[in-house]
Amino acid sequence: MLLHHLHRAGSVTAQAGNPWLLRVLDLRDAVRLRGWPADADLALPVEVTNYAGDATTRFHLRIHDGSGELEPSGRPGHVTLTPGQFAVWYAGGYRTTAAALLSGVHGNRAAVRQLVHATSDQEPWMTDHF
Template identity: 50%
Template sequence: MDLTVHDFWAADAVTVDSMMAFLGSHLTRATAVHFRRSVLPPYLALLHKLHRYRPTAEAWHPWMLRIHDLPEAVRLRGWPDDLTLALPVEIENDNGGTWDQYLLEVKDGNGHLTATHRTGEVKLTRQQLAVWYSGGFRTPAAAHLAGVAATSGEALTKLIRATTDYEPWLPDHF
């Protein structure tokens, strides 16, 4: 039996501890406990309470998204009006294995992605790019768990902030 947690709410730390004790005990009869995006508590209680499990977190979206024209996708996406960002990024080439260098610029609700020769502060595979683009990384910690590489936490925080509050409209589920 698998258990999928879609919502995780607790009034205080004692309640969180009790819920984690139940999930981590043999009483659940669940061989796997899956947590959906943004349901985990904002602190590391999970890592210390599920002793017999190997906890993992995954970013997931119900869309099959593959971006072919990166500059055009960034231009058309829609961005927060109050965000100003200039961040060099490296994105896996469409053929895989090689990395292209870009400068991601967002200002006044407009986004631009232009080729550059600057080393990227954040490195995204094509799959990670799709999750980021669709607003799937809610925190830098979630991006790190998904394997996103960054030269600093500040650079990754800036990148995540760009898509967290302003998701694109993706109505088709497959």
């Protein structure tokens, strides 16, 4: 019934997102304190927007030998995430590159693939706080 009368109703919009209950307050410490796979090797410039979405902070993400670092950087990111998308990635919620791109993560496909690969081999990990 709705489909046949859409021209009268106006327009329909749809949005998708991940309703995670995790909010990472200190990105740098969270990356430093999280356990990482010993064989993971990643060096990637990333940008994380603020909650209003009108500014970004640039970081260099480095995961190597079971440890992770997120250091401030002046380089433009190859991947841009909102704080919510960062939390989904951090918790291991993105299982594929396509899932991250459909969720609104921005970046070239190869860079997003690298980012997702760092957490996709573990089940989603939900902590209480940092």
